[in-house]
Amino acid sequence: MTIQFNDETFRGDYTFRNSQWAIDRFPFPFHEDSYMYSVNMEQHQGGPKGSVYEKRFDVDEHYVSEMKDRAIVLAEDPLRCQSLPHMTLAGWDLLELIMVSKSEDYPDLFELHRDGNDWHWINKPMGIDQRFTFMDETTLPYGPMEYITRQTQGDFAVLDQRDDNLWMDAGMVTTQADWSLDFDIGMNFFEWHAPVPKAHEMGIFVRALKFLLNVQQGSPARRLNWTMTVNPLLDTSPENYHKWGVQKTTLTPENVGEKQFLRVELQTFFRLPRSNALVFPIRCYLIALEDVVTVPKWGRRLHRVLRDIPVELATYKGFIDNRPLIVDYLSKFDDGLPTSDGIWPEKDTEPPLQA
Amino acid sequence: MSTFDFPPSITSRPTYGTLEPRAGKFHLMIADAEGAEAILRLAEADPSLMGKSHIMYIPGETGDRFTAKLEALAPKQLYVGPSYTAAVPRLRRILQDAHMGLQVYLTGTEGLMGQAMLEATTAGIPHTAIQTEHRGSVARRMQCVHCKGITENVITDPFKCSHCGLNLFVRDHYSRRLAAFQAVCIDAEDPGNVPPSVELYT
Numbered sequence: 001m002t003i004q005f006n007d008e009t010f011r012g013d014y015t016f017r018n019s020q021w022a023i024d025r026f027p028f029p030f031h032e033d034s035y036m037y038s039v040n041m042e043q044h045q046g047g048p049k050g051s052v053y054e055k056r057f058d059v060d061e062h063y064v065s066e067m068k069d070r071a072i073v074l075a076e077d078p079l080r081c082q083s084l085p086h087m088t089l090a091g092w093d094l095l096e097l098i099m100v101s102k103s104e105d106y107p108d109l110f111e112l113h114r115d116g117n118d119w120h121w122i123n124k125p126m127g128i129d130q131r132f133t134f135m136d137e138t139t140l141p142y143g144p145m146e147y148i149t150r151q152t153q154g155d156f157a158v159l160d161q162r163d164d165n166l167w168m169d170a171g172m173v174t175t176q177a178d179w180s181l182d183f184d185i186g187m188n189f190f191e192w193h194a195p196v197p198k199a200h201e202m203g204i205f206v207r208a209l210k211f212l213l214n215v216q217q218g219s220p221a222r223r224l225n226w227t228m229t230v231n232p233l234l235d236t237s238p239e240n241y242h243k244w245g246v247q248k249t250t251l252t253p254e255n256v257g258e259k260q261f262l263r264v265e266l267q268t269f270f271r272l273p274r275s276n277a278l279v280f281p282i283r284c285y286l287i288a289l290e291d292v293v294t295v296p297k298w299g300r301r302l303h304r305v306l307r308d309i310p311v312e313l314a315t316y317k318g319f320i321d322n323r324p325l326i327v328d329y330l331s332k333f334d335d336g337l338p339t340s341d342g343i344w345p346e347k348d349t350e351p352p353l354q355a
Numbered sequence: 356m357s358t359f360d361f362p363p364s365i366t367s368r369p370t371y372g373t374l375e376p377r378a379g380k381f382h383l384m385i386a387d388a389e390g391a392e393a394i395l396r397l398a399e400a401d402p403s404l405m406g407k408s409h410i411m412y413i414p415g416e417t418g419d420r421f422t423a424k425l426e427a428l429a430p431k432q433l434y435v436g437p438s439y440t441a442a443v444p445r446l447r448r449i450l451q452d453a454h455m456g457l458q459v460y461l462t463g464t465e466g467l468m469g470q471a472m473l474e475a476t477t478a479g480i481p482h483t484a485i486q487t488e489h490r491g492s493v494a495r496r497m498q499c500v501h502c503k504g505i506t507e508n509v510i511t512d513p514f515k516c517s518h519c520g521l522n523l524f525v526r527d528h529y530s531r532r533l534a535a536f537q538a539v540c541i542d543a544e545d546p547g548n549v550p551p552s553v554e555l556y557t
Contacts, residue, residue, distance in 0.1 A: 079503070180500055186532040187367065194367035195528050238500045238539060242521055245543025321544075 002108055005064040005125055011072075016232035016286065022061055023291050027052045028343045029224040029264050033304040035313075037199045039207045044222035044268050052266055053222070056101040057152060058283065059109065064125050066153050066175070066234065073174040073235050074150075079182040080237075081146050083158070083170035090158050090170060091145030092135055093272035094279050098148045123151055145170055154266075154283030157181075159189075159212075161276055166212060168192050169277075175234040175284040177227045177263065178241065178318065197312050215278060217271045224343075225265040228319040228326070232261055232286045251322050256329045257290035260322070262302065289329060297340065297350040299333030306330065357389035357490045359556070368527040369465070371489040376401035380456035383449060384430075385471045387413040387439065389491030390463025391421030397460065398428045405430045411446060413439055413467065417491075439467055446471065450478035462488040466496035466507060469534035482531060493555050498535035499523055505535055511552035513541045522549045 008015045018026070047053025052060070073080055083091060099121055103112035111122040117134040128151065132139035140147045149156045149172035158170035165188045173181035184192040189209045190200075199205060215221055229236055230247045251259055266283040293299035306314075307327045314320040335354040340346050361370070374397045382404050386394050391412060398405055409432040412425055422435055436442040459475050461468040468487050476482050494508040504518025512525040516538065523538035530537070542549050 180537070182503070183498065183500060183528070183530050183533065183537055187530065191367040194365035195526070200366065238537075240501075242501050242540035242543045245540065246546060248544050 003059065003061055003063070003125075006061045008062070008065045010065070010069045010232055010234040014231050014233075016062070016065070018287055018291055019061055023287065023294065024345065025051055025060075026287050026292075027224055027264050027266055027285055028292075028295075028298050028301075028345070029226040029262075030301050030305050031341065031343050033301050033339060034308055035305045036310075037202060037204050039204055039211065040223045041208070041211055041221045042223070044220040044270075052283075052285065055105040056220070056268075056270075057098055057105070057154075057281070058266070059102070059106055059125075059153065063153055067126060067151060069234055070150060070172075070174045073237075077239060080174050080239075081149070081172045082181060082185050083143060083145050084186065087145070087158055087160065087170035087275075087277070088137070088143065090160070090272055090275035090277035090279070091143055093275050093277065094156070094158060095144040095148040096134070097270060097272065097279070098152050102152075126151055146172060152281075154281045157280040157282065158272075159278045159280055161213065161278060164213065165189055166209065166278060174237075176237055176282070177225075177229075177265065177284075178236050178238055180238045182239075195316075197316050198310075212269055212278060215269050215271050217273055220268055220270040222266060222268045225267055227263045227265075227317040228322075229261045229263040229286065230259055230322070232288075234284060234286075236263075248318070248322060251325050253325060253329065256322075256325050257293075258288050260289045260326055260329075261286045262289065262292055289326070293330070293333040295345040295347060296333075296353050297346055299330065299353065300335070300337065301339050303327065303330035303334035357392055359489060359493055361489070361493075362556075364527045367529045369469070369487070369529055369531075371468070371487045374460050374462060374486050374488045376404055377458045377486070379458035380407065380454065382408040382458045382460065383411070383453075384408055384460040384462070385411045385442075385446070385467070386461075387463035387467040387491070388415045388417045389421075390461075390467065390488070391417070391425055393462035393488045393490050394460075395421070395424055395428070407431060409449065410434065411436065411442055411449075413437070413442060413463075439470060443470075443474065446474050447478075450474060450480075453478060453480075459485045460488075461485060463490050464492050464494060464508075465489065466494065466534070469496060469529075469531070473531065473534045476531070495525065495555070496535045497523070497525060497538040498530070498533050499538050501540060505533075506538070509538075509555075511554055513549060513552055514538075525555065 010016055052058045099112045102110040109124050113120040119132055119134050121130045155175050156172045157168050159166040160169040167188050168184055171181045193205050233244055264285045268281050270279050272279055292302055314323050374393050384394050405428050408430040410430045411434045413436050461471050472485055475485055494510040497506045497509045499516040502519035506517040513522050516523050521540050522542050524541040526537045528537040
């Protein structure tokens, strides 16, 4: 296989690490030296070779370990995966989309053989060989959405479209930035985004919804979102907040570089053919600050963004108390030189950090 | 007067109106405590409703303060029950028989309206077609996001989860499917540091 899969943990001893390959392709989310909300949508039709945007569903070195972490979360709390009764068809749509995409994009890792409704799915990294009947739930060990999302990195919100709105009526959510599927399931687009500060008043959600309602089959879209997480903890759920919240207080000037992670979501949006539902994968990428700053442009920029971000956003994103510590650390990697536009690392053209 | 002006809040938080008579073949009115006042006003606005109305009333702490007045309206059916929970089987039976032309009116506490709305929407009535009017206590029905247990009649913030015992703060984020607001641990980042409880909206 072309990818070497890490054996690592996202809890307890936190052995998660990014290889140089993973650092180089990290989806750094800031295209300029400041940040404010925007409807930063673009077409999801591939991207530079090797980048996380290249394939429809990116598979990386963390795949197998992330799927183990998901299984742990689901064993502890089955409510992280739910599907309202009318969403089963959308689940089959999603299963088809992922199996077809992965088998085409990673033929060395995944195979899909179809003879009418008799399907044969092979997932080599996870050691799965499954024959089943498409659209017959009794032939799979889980419902279709759960089956395929136990084998696909990222959270999944499956949105029903009706009444000119999107309704979060199904999902697999174990790597979330502090929101609860169990609480939000059944809500419409404005309701589940209700707790986000400022963006409603800025008209962000009205515009985003308008865009999403019109996403067409075969023309998926994507955007990046981000937050900050202490330790490479995928499951920053409200359900377990009383357990992980205290980890935020363990940062010190000595450990902030290795313990504080930039958490980036690659959000994509695909129209599903039979159900007309919209699937919203939310893929989480983590990177330690000490790895971010190995890219001079990113070190300079992240310092400026986090230093200048409005208090309200730093509070909502949960790092307001640690901001001084973080900014102090990052300031050592900002020599004041200008940065080039765009998110790419530009290692060959950006000057190294000046002493 | 038993009304309260809720300050503007986030979009998931329910808002309430004032009950108005609507055309319909059958009128289901569900109220608790001071919600009776909204029913009385509704009847005053259109006395002809009562002959086609089923009133389900849970007096709670208001005891018999309003029951005689509701009886005097002479609705087609009047039910006075000891608790919402006790009234649920009856409510489900009524909704099971409901036909086109049913109007639903909910009034009283948020907990009562939210739970009755959930029953009505489960029966297939769109939530936007149901009228609501808040009356009486501003206590809330809260779901602990950690243990999923519901604590009824929460009137202070923070409060202790009646199931798992965590100290929780009260959010305005609301789920119609759970008929509850979200409650989240207040001292997760500094265990034991729990600010004094204050009454909601004071």
